Amino acid sequence: MNDVTRDISVLLRSVEAQLNSVVLGKPREIRLALVCLLAGGHLLLEDLPGVGKTTLAQALAATFDLQFGRVQFTSDLLPADLIGVSIFDPGQRRFDFHAGPIFTQLLLADEINRGTPKLQSALLEAMAEQQVTVDGTSHRLPDPFVVIATQNPLEQSGTFPLPESQLDRFMCSLRLGYPDERAEKALLGARERRTLIGELKPLLDAHGLLRLREAAQALHLSAAGIDYAYALIAATRSERRVRIGLSPRAGIALLRAARAHALVAGRGHVLPEDLQALFVAIARHRLVLNADANGDGGSVARELLAQVAIP
């Protein structure tokens, strides 16, 4: 471990500490969200309303001093409402592009599965390309551009489930779940979250985040680590309950995220433990199970993780 990684590690420790002071009792999930951010991926939060999804997104934005925008997806929201629209300016006699709320560094797309497929695909295209195209003109989105989308797990009326190909655009998916007893009591006794978030000091800026991303991707990944990642991916493809296993893109996402995880852990190289920490978050929303299989992507991924030996 050299000095740079040590400094980064110290910095990230304090980032984690700050996030944990706002979102209580979820250190693992916070670390995964942080890893996703550092790996340059987008994050999907699947959970019931009211467990702190928004708080987490806001705390991340405040800590990294990112421009924060939030869009509540509804079935009558149009792509133009999200992306922006060109409006004719009679004075100048030309069309002016009025940027939509998507032009922000950290976008919280709330209840993404309430939006229409058209809206969803507009967002997902923007996530993949990091640019939007309106009337033939491309507009670059800010850098970094991070989407944290939430979706309610229950099949509710008026929802449009995201197709698998679009889910693949999210690097990680997380479930926050209820906090444990101690954390929840602390939460109930403490001050309003919003106030707390307002008081957070930025520990880094957008530029710093981009530097950290570069540092993460420069970490060493040995052939043995790739072997293990491959073994995990291959296991999802031969598992009987799984109809569609992990794609090569998912494999790349796994390795990117593993590097970021190693960075957070303060290591100069990727260990099998890094892959293990991320595998479920990477695989949960990507695995398509057979109709008669019990459980969900997450439980299957956990079982595979326990079975596949480290080569």
Add this chain to the structure above:
Amino acid sequence: MRSPVLDPRQFDWTLAAFTATLAAHLLWLPPWFAAFLAGLLVARWLQRRVYARAWPVWIKLPLVGVVLTLVVFEFGNPFARQAGTAALIGLCTLKLIESERRRDGLLIMTVTLFLVSVQFLFNQGIGITLYMLLPTLLVFLALNEIAAPPGTRGGLASQIGSLGRELLLLLAVVLPLTLFLFVSVPRLSEPLWGTRENQWEARTGLSDTMSPGSITELLADDTPVMRVRFPDGPPARSSMYWRGPVLWRFDGTTWSRAYLGNPQMREGRVDGPQDGAADDLRYEVTAEPSDRRWMLTLDFVTGFPQGANRSLDGSLVRERPISSVYRFTARSHPDAPVPVERFASTQRRFGLELPPGLNPRSLRLAQSWRRELGDDPRALVERALRHIREGGFGYSLSPPPLVGAHRMDEFLFETRLGFCEHYAAAFVVLMRGAGVPARVVTGYLGGSYNRIGAYWVVRNSDAHAWAEVLVDGRGWVRVDPTSAIAPERIDQSGAFAGGDLGRDWEWLRSLRERVDAVQAWWNNHLVRFDHLHQQDFFSGLGIDTGDWKQLGVFIAGGLAGIGLLTAALFWLQRRRMPGDPALALYRQFLRRLRRQGLQPGASEGANDFGRRAAAALPALAQPIAEVVGAYEAARYGRIGDAGLPRLRTALAAFRNASNRKG
């Protein structure tokens, strides 16, 4: 803890492996019993697909009774080979019906593997041996399927692929051992089984009676009876009469043996070994298992091995039935009459006996010849043959049936159509009627020459019956009345019996010869590797099998050698496997910790395991952390193999620390 549930795919594999094994046993299992079991299996398969619940006890329990009753009803003695195997197959089928857990699957597959080997007690042919590879492979696939954890199972191709590698390794270990044991384990001169059962019905072949139709059944059967080699050249085809049982007694329908030829009768029989005269024809017979005691030889047999004896009526009989491929060398004096060595008057009396009151027209005809020609047997034989030749008789393998009481009359005066069995019988009746002692001999005639293997094959379709008449001063002289009506039956083997396929089918004939040559090779080299061959083999190595010490040293030495070879193979395999020096060192570390009862889980990384180990062994926490750190750096870090020295040092430190502690 209960064993995990047998899932549908595992069940199907188990069922497939068992069914393939059952199919091999169909060769001997009674068809109705097999059909019953197959019905149960189909019902079980459908039930597993449609209806998830297990079969209730009130169905299963009576089924056990039914199966066991059927076995005892069919085979009698439940401890004999056939009954025991049938019972095992039946119970295994029932086990399959109640199998819901993996443990049951493992049990069934183990028993099935046993059933695969048991099959060789019944049939050791080359075809079935090749077929047995299929159930064996299926059993291994099923075991693989049952044993594999759910996440690691791929499609059939990957299954076979992964199993293939393992099987090759195991074969490499097991084959030398098997070959060595095959060659060196002392053989019994006789198998332990094959004597208790009623085997007279088990295989087709010559029986010791002759009734209408008993030979036709054989003529349609193409299976080889024996293969013969003539090292000094074959005799003329017309003298290849392979002698089987001699039939004396006639009750109007059936011909049967007399106590004169009974091999249990010590007086008059000649026990082997006999050398025969040096200028007698020498030949080597490899007899297929017949479960009978007849050793078919040419007339008149003078040289034969130990364990065989020549009965008073000139047939060679073995002390035990031929229950597996049997090879012997014999000498014969070709075409010589069978001498009347003892009991001349009894033989004469038996040779004249006729069922009273039957076949009056035949007897009148015979007596008229007698009055005409006197008592010269030769003239009478000539007269009878002429009668057959010129009396409007024909040769047919499907003659009209003889149904009345006077069957010989019916044949000689009405139907006049028949084959060897009719002619031999009618001829003997005529001779006896004319006062010439005569008897029927059954056996085989000729054989077909295999150009590939340079031997003669005698098939059931070569079955034949002929006659012998007693000529004073010479003995029993062979007369083949069939030759009077169908000389080609004598000259060309199997001309009428489906054996000969004609010139247009030369390629088929040659294919048949090839197949048979392979079969003969199989019999001579593998199936018939008996104590004699073993002796030859060992004496070739300079070892005296009579000396138990020498043999023991050889076997122990061989086993030790193979053991070392196997160990070396495993060692190499183990050395080769890591492919990664850091991993190899880490495995040493793991072995060390295993002695302390600490073992990583399948997917437990070094980091997690190291922490766990350190918590369990606080005294060694520091060295453990150092080993884990060095291992991770060397295996996963940028430093790579350059980190190995540090890992070695850490490992040594860990060893020292743990030794101190221990």
